[in-house]
Amino acid sequence: MTTEQLVAQIYKKKSFLCIGLDTDLEKVPSHLLEEEDPIFAFNKAIIDATHDICVSYKPNIAFYEAYGIKGWQALEKTIRYLNENFPEQFTIADAKRGDIGNTSTRYAKAFLEDLQFDSVTIAPYMGKDSVEPFLAFKDKHTILLALTSNVGAFDFQTKLVDGKELYKTVLETSKSYENSENLMYVVGATKAEYLKEIRQIVPDSFLLVPGVGAQGGSLKDVCENGMNDKVGLLINSSRGIIYASAESDFADAARHKALELQRQMAELL
Ligand SMILES: O=C(O)c1cc(=O)[nH]c(=O)n1[C@@H]1O[C@H](COP(=O)(O)O)[C@@H](O)[C@H]1O
Numbered sequence: 001m002t003t004e005q006l007v008a009q010i011y012k013k014k015s016f017l018c019i020g021l022d023t024d025l026e027k028v029p030s031h032l033l034e035e036e037d038p039i040f041a042f043n044k045a046i047i048d049a050t051h052d053i054c055v056s057y058k059p060n061i062a063f064y065e066a067y068g069i070k071g072w073q074a075l076e077k078t079i080r081y082l083n084e085n086f087p088e089q090f091t092i093a094d095a096k097r098g099d100i101g102n103t104s105t106r107y108a109k110a111f112l113e114d115l116q117f118d119s120v121t122i123a124p125y126m127g128k129d130s131v132e133p134f135l136a137f138k139d140k141h142t143i144l145l146a147l148t149s150n151v152g153a154f155d156f157q158t159k160l161v162d163g164k165e166l167y168k169t170v171l172e173t174s175k176s177y178e179n180s181e182n183l184m185y186v187v188g189a190t191k192a193e194y195l196k197e198i199r200q201i202v203p204d205s206f207l208l209v210p211g212v213g214a215q216g217g218s219l220k221d222v223c224e225n226g227m228n229d230k231v232g233l234l235i236n237s238s239r240g241i242i243y244a245s246a247e248s249d250f251a252d253a254a255r256h257k258a259l260e261l262q263r264q265m266a267e268l269l
Pocket residue numbers: 020022060094121147148149150186187188210211212213214215236237238239240
């Protein structure tokens with residue numbers, strides 16, 4: 001999917017919501033555990049109930065890998081279901097990969113070519129040759145961790161290196177990578193006060209902003225500081241939406257929570 005197509009969807013739906021499919025069998029309604037593939041059954045119900053009010057889905061790969069081959073099969077079914085039925089959705093493999101070049105090439109092939117995700121999250125720590133293999137895919141997007149939502153972000157990301165915060169160096173340096181137009185960045189919603197400065201470095205890039213809902217980030221603060229003239233934001237919420245209820249009404253409850261966020265987004269557009 002191109003960035004222009006993503007922007008068009010955002011204006012059409014008046015939504016820049018990304019729903020996180022962090023599917024945990026300890027949290028899904030117990031009646032689903034009788035299904036042949038409970039993870040996929042849960043994801044499908046959530047997608048069917050919310051696809052018209054969000055523009056993106058982000059399965060976090062850890063939640064699938066944790067169930068071995070069955071988890072991977074559920075991930076495959078989920079991305080295939082999305083691509084076949086809702087091709088307008090921007091899909092994110094939240095895998096946080098990145099390795100020496102030839103290994104990154106295999107990760108990129110797995111998520112962008114084999115599974116056909118639109119994008120994948122990448123850790124920048126290993127630098128240029130670990131990121132560029134992902135950027136080589138046309139109309140696919142590499143979402144680089146810049147300033148993350150967790151407390152550990154202060155261990156390295158905000159530390160001064162040669163007089164500059166490390167996350168700023170990540171933003172600036174990555175702009176010189178080949179095919180850097182395919183870059184997006186992760187900035188946690190809990191770090192909204194940093195967004196104005198981040199926008200000075202990457203005014204046009206899309207930012208994936210997780211951390212509203214369960215982690216306490218504010219949608220309003222993120223939009224005030226981080227929105228650009230093409231919106232430029234994808235706001236992710238996972239637990240706050242998908243686990244709104246653990247009963248048989250879970251999909252309706254998820255829709256209700258997603259709708260609350262979408263309505264706030266529509267007002268901010
Ligand atoms: O890359 C991410 O998506 C990510 C980066 C970050 O800084 N913080 C963060 O929470 N995430 C992911 O975003 C999701 C947030 O989930 P909730 O806190 O349940 O909304 C999880 O899948 C996290 O792994």
